[in-house]
Amino acid sequence: MQAQLIALDWGTTSLRAYKLAAGGEVLEQRSLSTGIMQLPSGPRTLAGRVCVDGFELAFDEACGDWLDAQPGLPVIACGMVGSAQGWREAPYCDTPANVANLGHSLQTVRSLRGVDVHIVPGVIQRSRLPNVMRGEETQVLGALHSLPDEAVLIGLPGSHSKWVEVADGCIEHFDTFMTGEIFAVLSDHSILGRTQQRGATFDGLAFDRGVQVALSVDGQIGPLSTVFSARSLGLTGELMASAQADYLSGLLIGHELTALATVQRRRRDSIHLPAVVLIGNSQLCARYQRALDACGFARVTLAEQATERGLWQLAVAAGLLDSTASR
Amino acid sequence: MQAQLIALDWGTTSLRAYKLAAGGEVLEQRSLSTGIMQLPSGPRTLAGRVCVDGFELAFDEACGDWLDAQPGLPVIACGMVGSAQGWREAPYCDTPANVANLGHSLQTVRSLRGVDVHIVPGVIQRSRLPNVMRGEETQVLGALHSLPDEAVLIGLPGSHSKWVEVADGCIEHFDTFMTGEIFAVLSDHSILGRTQQRGATFDGLAFDRGVQVALSVDGQIGPLSTVFSARSLGLTGELMASAQADYLSGLLIGHELTALATVQRRRRDSIHLPAVVLIGNSQLCARYQRALDACGFARVTLAEQATERGLWQLAVAAGLLDSTASR
Incomplete structure (x- = not known):
């Protein structure tokens, strides 16, 4: 089956790469330890040049072979890769943030091999004690279809767990622990x-x-x-x-x-x-x-594949895919 | 002025040594970084023998010269030196613990130079979430004389701060943060x-x-x-x-x-x-x-010299001093 999109969940300590087919079906996935604070150091030859840029090296390790096989594949990435310490800063969107619309605010960085990497912005809540997220907004989008109609709280456990209140497709409020x-x-x-x-x-x-x-x-x-x-x-x-x-x-x-x-x-x-x-x-x-x-909290359910679903939907919204693939 | 006692406050990361004269007057004091988790490693010659024991080496660094000058000086120590990881374990006394009476429960370790080091026991509170202290019980004793008659809460800020409720000379209850x-x-x-x-x-x-x-x-x-x-x-x-x-x-x-x-x-x-x-x-x-x-908490006062006062009082209670010196 032909791949349509490379989707990266690129955090502080890990990088997960997905090769997705039409409809967002996962053809292959990889988990690497090359988060933005643990990038490879090189030097290594990339696209005919000696490269020491850790982002380029990690990107190539994660999906270079996929791009060699299908050079025209679009690439989308979420997570800390869009932070000030990332590959290219993607400024935060403010709450209330319509997560489906984040696909209209992607930042682009052109890799050495000439492929554009489209980076999803994070979300900021400018409350008295501000809160920020990068990556979780994409997971929230990917889980939206599975939410019940009633008021729901989305929990994203991790090093910094997030608790997100969503209404009408918008992140209204969230807390960090x-x-x-x-x-x-x-x-x-x-x-x-x-x-x-x-x-x-x-x-x-x-x-x-x-x-x-x-x-x-x-x-x-x-x-x-x-x-x-x-x-x-x-x-x-x-x-x-x-x-x-x-x-x-x-x-x-x-x-x-x-x-x-x-x-x-x-x-x-x-x-x-x-x-x-x-x-x-x-x-x-x-x-x-x-x-x-x-x-x-008596009624707890799990949302599966939220990251890859969210990245797929954002790529669709951003017009990165062939119109036939996004169905 | 003639020294009467060497008093050691020997914790996890530091060792404070006091040379005390009659009445507990401080003649000299030293602060070393040789807490029980940071002991020197040697080897060094002590009392004519090659020594690699970190407790012996730290003890000699802290007060060897004082003991050379006055070989008969008694030595008392409080803090983590009495823990299971210390020089000699001094089993905890249970709450309610009469702090003045702790002087009757000293443990002794004989150093290479033949001097006995008398170690103060810690205090344990066997509540549902148990609490332990080592060293703070001695400071509480040293502050008792300065307490007002009303109910008072003694705070001992530090890596692990302790909040101690004292009544009639006894540690009744305490919390750790x-x-x-x-x-x-x-x-x-x-x-x-x-x-x-x-x-x-x-x-x-x-x-x-x-x-x-x-x-x-x-x-x-x-x-x-x-x-x-x-x-x-x-x-x-x-x-x-x-x-x-x-x-x-x-x-x-x-x-x-x-x-x-x-x-x-x-x-x-x-x-x-x-x-x-x-x-x-x-x-x-x-x-x-x-x-x-x-x-x-509107009424806050500071207690000075609590450690050396407490160690002095415990040495008196234990009968370590000449009767004329303890006045």
Whole structure:
């Protein structure tokens, strides 16, 4: 089957490449570790020239062979590749942001081989504490078709998880939690990591215990205090070294969702919590699903293939595809 | 003036040594970076033997010359030196813990030069989320004489700040916040550090702004979310790179104190917040004093020389001193 589009999800630490056929069907996909903070250094010969540009090198590694086979394929990319530290800055669009219309605001960078890479802008919310996203706006678009009609909250767990309120195809409001990155730096660089013994398997009981602590009266003292219990429960023999990482994960995600529930109830002026659609890594979504359930978010569904669907739709909106391919 | 006691405050990252005269008067003091996680490695000749033991080497660096001059001086030490990773483990005493009585539970390790080092036990609170301290119990004892009669909360800011409730000379209850260490790992290892430009001078306006955010309605979303504003306010040009570290510091300390106020009001079943006595590094105490004031803790005082006073009193209680010296 003939490819119609190369779609790149190019973040801080990873680069995912999709070769898409008519209708957005995924023909092939690749996952590389060449995020914009981990670019290859070269030098290597590209298009007959010695190249040391990390973006060019990573781009070639990700899809050079696809372009060799079909030189005319259009390329679209979302994520941190469009940030000030990226390949070409694609200025943010303000909230409320109609995600389908983002396809009209693509920035272009011409690669060494002469192919244009079309970069999706991120979204900014200029609230008192501003919020920004790059990549998630594309995933939100890709999930829109699967949303129920009722008010829904879209969750995008990750290093920086985003919680997005969408109405009429527009991103109206969103919040960021640095939960994933805080878990990583505490585990890798704080005293909590010293007693953690990290295993290969997920310890669901330890995770749930952490969530329950965050939800409990003891949890009202907040995460700056409760995280110490990942150490002190170890000192008293109540939490094994092998359980400490998943306990800490549950504790932090539990605090995130407790705070989210409080803010959502206030914003909606209702004790009822909205339905949630999760987008992201399936293992991480499974953790959030457990914790959401414990926190009273009862109706949780997963959106599949949101990134590649969103990139396809933006390419269609931008007129990058043959009119016959986009059906 | 003749020395009567060597007192060591031996923590994770630092070792402070005091040479004390009768009545606890400080004759000389030293600050070394040889905490128990940063011990010297040797080899070096001590007492006629080649030594590679980091505790022995650090001990000799801290006060070997004082002991050469007065070989019979007693030595007392508090802090992480008594932990399982320390020189000799001094098992925790349980809350409620009479701090003056801790002098009856010293552990002893004999150094290569034949001098006994008497190590103060830490305190453990076996609550649902347990809490432990090592070193702070000695500082609390050293501050007791300066406490008002009313109910008072003792704050010990640091990598892990402790908030201690004392009644009748006993540590009744305490909480731990990992605020200082979380600030450090976020600044040194997370994306927030990448845009921080750290200067030599304290930016009080940026710090106060962070405290106010933690206290505001926006702050109710909790520190896992608000910390991202240290980056996003930079992206929107509302927070200079040079202000980001102190803003983050204010934000985290503000969240700590907001949570502390909530928990204190609940525990005391009163809207009134207790008087606070702060013990610790004067620059850090000054930050906490600003933030405590903003958070409604109106009556804040500083306790001076708490560590050396506490160690002196414990040595007296343990009978380590000549009876004439302890007056």
